[in-house]
Amino acid sequence: MKPKSETNIEKYNAPALSKGLDILELLATKSEGMKKSEIATELQRSVSEIFRMLAVLTERGYLGIDPLSEKYTLALKMFELAHRNPPIKRLTNVAAHLMADLAVRLNQSVHLAILYGSNILVIAQNDPPGNNVTSVRLGARVPITLTASGAALISQMPKHRRVEICAEVEFATIDQKRIFEENIHQVVTNGVCISPSMVIAGVQNISVPIFDYSGLVVASLTIPYIQRLISTNDPDLDQAKKALAETGNSISAQLGVGVNTA
Numbered sequence: 001m002k003p004k005s006e007t008n009i010e011k012y013n014a015p016a017l018s019k020g021l022d023i024l025e026l027l028a029t030k031s032e033g034m035k036k037s038e039i040a041t042e043l044q045r046s047v048s049e050i051f052r053m054l055a056v057l058t059e060r061g062y063l064g065i066d067p068l069s070e071k072y073t074l075a076l077k078m079f080e081l082a083h084r085n086p087p088i089k090r091l092t093n094v095a096a097h098l099m100a101d102l103a104v105r106l107n108q109s110v111h112l113a114i115l116y117g118s119n120i121l122v123i124a125q126n127d128p129p130g131n132n133v134t135s136v137r138l139g140a141r142v143p144i145t146l147t148a149s150g151a152a153l154i155s156q157m158p159k160h161r162r163v164e165i166c167a168e169v170e171f172a173t174i175d176q177k178r179i180f181e182e183n184i185h186q187v188v189t190n191g192v193c194i195s196p197s198m199v200i201a202g203v204q205n206i207s208v209p210i211f212d213y214s215g216l217v218v219a220s221l222t223i224p225y226i227q228r229l230i231s232t233n234d235p236d237l238d239q240a241k242k243a244l245a246e247t248g249n250s251i252s253a254q255l256g257v258g259v260n261t262a
Contacts, residue, residue: 019045019053024062024074033071076139088114091210091219092124094254099126099221102247107234108223109135110244112210113149116141118168120149120220134203134224144180145172146198148205151183152220155209183207192245194237197224206241208248213256221248 022043027034036054040047054072057063061077095112103110103126112124119141127133136142144150145166154162162184166177176198186193187209197203203224210219225240235243 016053019043019050020057023050023053023057024078027063027072027074030073033066033069033073035070036072039072087212087218088123091251091255095124095210095219095221095251098247098250099124102126102223102243103128105235106223106240106243108225108240109133110221110223110247111136111138111149112219112221113147113153114219115144115150115153115165118144118165120144120147120153123219132226132228134200134226136222136224142199143169143172145169145176146180147222148183148193148195148207149220149222151180151193151195152187152207152209152222153217155184155187156217192241192248194241200224202226204237206237206244208245210248211252211255211257215257218255221251 023039026039026042034042036047036051039054040050043050054063058065058072061075063072064075065072091114092112099110099112102108107128107130109125109127111122111126113120113122115121122136122138122140122142125135125138127135142149144154154165157165166172166180172180179195179198183193183195186195187207192206192208194204194206197205203226205222206225207220207222209217210221212218221244223240223244225237227237228234
């Protein structure tokens with residue numbers, strides 16, 4: 001006898017929906033897009049099987065197609081739908097003006113990220129008015145172990161859950177995992193972490209967790225801090241750290257929880 005869960009899956013099987021979701025999930029991992037034939041090969045389906053599905057997804061705005069390369073890519077529809085979700089919408093609405101003010105005061109970029117599987121997903125981003133900016137693209141997904149944001153996001157989780165999430169990251173090196181664990185320890189101990197970027201040389205990532213009304217971490221606020229060589233009045237790293245912690249506390253407080261300033 002088949003397990004009840006398998007019976008239910010078969011009972012409610014929807015092949016067309018499954019094909020559409022397979023396409024969306026595949027293209028979410030391909031920043032350069034894919035041709036129709038490449039998608040069919042990757043999914044082990046015939047071109048005729050996915051042709052109509054691609055047409056519908058494109059017509060509904062979930063996919064875009066480059067007329068020259070004939071490659072399909074994810075459009076912003078999914079991102080827009082996610083932002084209609086009340087918790088995320090409230091989070092970004094609360095953080096918006098505080099992030100904009102912080103970016104101007106520090107002359108540094110700042111971004112807000114949430115956990116997305118074993119990645120961080122950037123859901124809000126502000127650049128400063130000055131030149132020589134280092135920022136993370138809105139909607140970017142980055143493996144969690146490469147980020148200070150990720151350390152802040154999972155810092156309050158039980159250790160076994162942190163291990164499970166990190167194990168999903170492919171190709172993470174021993175050094176990357178060690179640095180990531182050190183970043184988590186910083187957040188747990190100090191409420192904030194400062195760590196050299198594992199992606200761009202010369203950048204110091206500063207990150208703090210954002211809490212909701214129940215005390216759960218729902219996001220992380222991060223500055224990819226850069227030191228400009230031309231003489232400016234930019235705040236130093238310690239000043240940026242303090243300002244980021246204060247802004248993170250303000251966002252958390254507006255979401256309904258009181259947090260002590262780090």
